Structures are given as C-alpha cells and as structure tokens.
Amino acid sequence: MNKKFRIEKLGKEEFREYWNKYKFKIFEDDHSYHFWDLVNDEEKNAISELRKPLVSLIEIRLAIFNEKDEFVGWSWGFQESHTTFYVANSAILPEYRRKGLYTMLLNRMLDEAIALGFQLIYSRHCATNNQVIIPKLKRGFVISKMEIDDVFGVLVHLHFYVNETRRLIMDYRSGQKKPNDQIKSLFKL
Numbered sequence: 394m395n396k397k398f399r400i401e402k403l404g405k406e407e408f409r410e411y412w413n414k415y416k417f418k419i420f421e422d423d424h425s426y427h428f429w430d431l432v433n434d435e436e437k438n439a440i441s442e443l444r445k446p447l448v449s450l451i452e453i454r455l456a457i458f459n460e461k462d463e464f465v466g467w468s469w470g471f472q473e474s475h476t477t478f479y480v481a482n483s484a485i486l487p488e489y490r491r492k493g494l495y496t497m498l499l500n501r502m503l504d505e506a507i508a509l510g511f512q513l514i515y516s517r518h519c520a521t522n523n524q525v526i527i528p529k530l531k532r533g534f535v536i537s538k539m540e541i542d543d544v545f546g547v548l549v550h551l552h553f554y555v556n557e558t559r560r561l562i563m564d565y566r567s568g569q570k571k572p573n574d575q576i577k578s579l580f581k582l
Contacts, residue, residue: 418487452470516534533560
C-alpha cells in the first residue's frame, strides 16, 4: 500500500463538493450528456417521486488524499438490489495517475461492499478505458456484457463475483472452461 496516500469514506454532501469541483477536470473530453438536461420540470418531479422509496439504499463514497491532505481521486457506488452493488464512478486526477492509486480505491471499494454482504459488484466502462478495465480484470472482475448506451456510447460491463462458484459458472457459460464436478452437479449434467 502507498503510505503517502489515504482513503476516507465521505458523507453525501462532502463527496458532492469534491465531485462538483473535479468532475469536469476528469471528464472534460467526455461526449456524454446529463440525463437531467433532457427532461422537463414535470418529468423531474415524477422521477424524484420514484426515488423516494429508494432513499435508504446503501451508498459508498470514497475519497483519496495525498500526504498534504489534497484531494486526488474518488470512487462512488450504490446498492442496486439485495445482492448487487454498482460502482458508478471512479477517477484519479490526471497528475496522480499510474501510481497504483486506482487499484487502492478499487480494493477498498471491494472490501467495503463485500463486508456489507453484497454478492455481485459491477461497473460499466467505455470500451477503450484500459486504465480502469485492466486493473479490474487483474483483480478478478470478468467481462459480462457489452452495451450501447445513448449517454456514454459503447460500454463494457465488468462483474466481480464474491462467490467463487458463480465465477466458475461464468467461465463455463462463456465457453472458457468445461464444467467441473461442482458445476455438473448444480446443472445436473
């Protein structure tokens, strides 16, 4: 672990301050759009009403700081169901990249989500975002699907299965491996 940097869990408002300050530095060349720019006030009100039953869902907001207590990156995710956690966004400021900080954030986010009991942790990434995809693949995530999204374009979904048997099933389902005895018994093959 890099001792010059530390990761902290943040509250919603504190995290939002950092997000608002740094999001355009990270995503300045991004050609996505914000969904809220498309909907009118009536639609926004309806969506806000639909969110009300969801307010108690778990969120994890992490920030990373250097030894001078300067903010250098974040990772944020939320509960999608009783078993699934979605890592919605992570970034390291450009001047701090290639120092292992993203991997530190990734490991901490996984530790936090797994400790809460989530069985599937997933994320979506632009298909060419190798700076994020490669560390996740090295950590045990698998490519689970591709998506064409109107906001972000072509996306790769990466899944991390906490249960090793589910991970083996993904290798079997994808044609990567023959079914072992455990998988054969599950599927009665």
